[in-house]
Amino acid sequence: MRPLKPFGDRIWICDGPRVRMMTIPFATRMTIVELEAGNLWVHSPLEPTPEVQEAVEALGEVKFIVAPNKIHSLGVGPWKEQYPSADVWVSPRFRERHPSAPVDYVIGADAPQAWGGQIDILCFGGSSFLDEVVFYHNRSGTLILTDLIQRHDPAGESWFWRFVKRTVGVLGLSGGTAKDLLCTFGDLDAARASAEALLRWDFDRVVIAHGMCITEDAYRTVEEAFDWALSTD
Numbered sequence: 198m199r200p201l202k203p204f205g206d207r208i209w210i211c212d213g214p215r216v217r218m219m220t221i222p223f224a225t226r227m228t229i230v231e232l233e234a235g236n237l238w239v240h241s242p243l244e245p246t247p248e249v250q251e252a253v254e255a256l257g258e259v260k261f262i263v264a265p266n267k268i269h270s271l272g273v274g275p276w277k278e279q280y281p282s283a284d285v286w287v288s289p290r291f292r293e294r295h296p297s298a299p300v301d302y303v304i305g306a307d308a309p310q311a312w313g314g315q316i317d318i319l320c321f322g323g324s325s326f327l328d329e330v331v332f333y334h335n336r337s338g339t340l341i342l343t344d345l346i347q348r349h350d351p352a353g354e355s356w357f358w359r360f361v362k363r364t365v366g367v368l369g370l371s372g373g374t375a376k377d378l379l380c381t382f383g384d385l386d387a388a389r390a391s392a393e394a395l396l397r398w399d400f401d402r403v404v405i406a407h408g409m410c411i412t413e414d415a416y417r418t419v420e421e422a423f424d425w426a427l428s429t430d
């Protein structure tokens with residue numbers, strides 16, 4: 198099976214092994230974008246394997262390694278080791294949790310100019326815990342989400358984890374923002390402003406890092422998933 202799946206114009210996804218976080222099983226996924234200069238932007242890298250590296254190198258040179266929030270650190274170090282000339286860009290609070298990680302730049306309010314205006318960013322606000330940066334790839338009209346919306350595939354899950362994930366609000370097509378994560382959003386004004394800003398992007402597909410990506414009715418699906426933020430006054 199080919200490790201990289203095309204997801205749109207110059208964007209691919211790569212599914213990795215299931216990992217456990219606090220005993221909970223998570224499917225994993227990284228995203229790769231080929232920038233117009235021909236080099237690669239790698240989002241939420243998984244542990245590199247020879248098969249994945251071979252496929253990635255066939256696309257181009259790895260130039261940017263991106264950690265979208267402070268939880269997703271898994272492949273950052275190993276990818277930097279494999280591609281030392283690539284720049285590691287991390288979310289605003291990534292360093293707090295990973296002080297020894299090989300970080301080159303911290304993502305701020307504006308998209309790095311190095312990405313050539315092809316990928317827009319939004320630092321999603323309002324949470325005391327999650328510092329997720331959301332990305333929009335202009336060329337393919339793709340929104341790239343990491344933990345903010347999860348849609349864990351019920352296929353292959355035990356009845357127990359299906360029950361847990363349904364209860365937490367992250368199972369399958371009706372998934373969304375996990376209820377435990379919602380509890381960390383103390384500043385709902387900031388969350389609403391972020392959700393509104395995100396919905397100003399003209400996307401029609403969404404990469405979901407944990408679970409089922411959205412390729413149909415994407416805008417409305419995301420709008421509904423962020424209703425908890427949008428409906429506050």
Ligand SMILES: [Fe+2]
Pocket residue numbers: 268269343344406407
């Ligand atoms: Fe995650």
